[in-house]
Structures are given as C-alpha cells and as structure tokens.
Amino acid sequence: MRRFDAVICDIDGCLSPEHSGPMDVVSLGRIADHNRMAQEKGDRPVVTVCSGRPQPFAEAMCRVIGNRTLPIICENGVWMYDPVTNEYLMDPAITEGHLQMVAEASGWVRRELGRRGVTMQPGKAASISLYHTETGVLKELMPELERVFAREGWGFRVSMTWLYINCDLAHVSKGTGIERLMARTGLRRERMAGIGDTMSDAAIRQRVSWFGCPANAVDELKARADYVAGRAEAEGVVQLLDAIRD
Secondary structure (H helix, E strand, C coil): CCCCCEEEECCECCCECCCCCCCCHHHHHHHHHHHHHHHHHCCCCEEEEECCCCHHHHHHHHHHCCCCCCCEEEHHHCEEEECCCCEEEECCCCCHHHHHHHHHHHHHHHHHHHHHCCEECCCCCCEEEEECCCHHHHHHHHHHHHHHHHHHCCCEEEEECCCEEEEEECCCCHHHHHHHHHHHHCCCHHHEEEECCCHHHHHHHCCCCEEEECCCCCHHHHCCCCEECCCCHHHHHHHHHHHCCC
C-alpha cells in the first residue's frame, strides 16, 4: 500500500536549477521512471508540479517527468493545466479588472525600470516576474515596488526568489492553486506530500501532511520540513521520493 497519492513539487531549485545551467536529465529520468511505475502499478505517489514558472515551462516539465494523470499548478496559482484533458484553466477569481491592473503595472515596469536594466520574464498572463543580471539591484528595488504598487492601488504580493522578484495578485498563490487541484481531483491533505526550496513553498508545506527539502533549500524552510535530503535540486528530489517509500 502506498503512503501518499501525490507529491506536489516545486520546479526551480527542485526539479531544475533556477539559473540558466543545464537540467539534471539523469535525475529527471529517475523521476520519470517513478511516475511511470506510479501510474502503471499504483504502488507509489504521482509527482506533479506547483511552480511560479509560466504555464508553457511548467507543462514541459510535466511532460519531462511523465506526469499523465494529475493537474499541475503554474504561475504561482494563476493556471492549472490538466494533462488528462489538455485544459488550461485560469483561476476564476481573476477578473478582467485584475488583468488590466497587471497590464498597467507591466507598462510602468517597462517605462520606469527598463532603463535600469530590469526585464520581465516572458509568458506570464496575470503576474509579473522581474529580472536583472545583478540580483542585488532587484533586492534594492523591493521597497520602491511596494511603494508604487500601494500608491497606484495595484494589489500585488511582492516576494523574492533566488534570482527574480515575483509580483503576484494578492489573492492568488501556490496555495489557492493546490486547493483548486484538490477540488478537481479529490486528493486529501493527509494523502499528499510536498517538496520545495524557498519560502514561497511554505504554501505547499501548509497543504500536505509530509514535506521535504533538497539540500539547497533555505534554512527557514528546512526548519519546517519532515526530511531534508543530502543532495541538491533534482538529485535531492530523488532522495526524497525514496524516503517516502521507506
């Protein structure tokens, strides 16, 4: 009997590095083998993804790890993609007004921050991710962003990953995405495990009964984990999948 029915796994810093280096295709192949056995024999939980990455990137990762049966969460809760039906489902709590707000804020970023070397990650529909080659520049921008967003009435939650600033709609998150996934599939918290590496993944921790971190995770999240792998990123994920089968 399997202990869990699903593993909710972050992408950046877990399945893939957040930087532009190559993916660990050997470890990803082992995770794909895990999913093949999970879906053929039902003896282990299926690994799905919950990520801030744009939908096309997350869907590609879903295919790489061989998840054919469970929805994935993309863009920090904006999208749910269902590989069974091939549907792209935006959170119904996102209105046309919210999309207009994102467009206005994106325009401000292009006009005011573009000349400072700040760019926006392509492919996002209802959020903004900012990038600069010098991470320190982004950290210095955080207070300014929060002031401008408050002044303009743009309801964003502003947070820092390893390399990006994420500006997400305040009422949409990985947590709301997981709740939509559970409603669609019937999955229950006590039968779910999670994997993450930064504090944005605390939303995963809160909605699963077992949580693990790869070795590269931030210390604050490691303190909340049930298990911390001895290896980083995808190698660490493989170790965590082994741990929940022991």
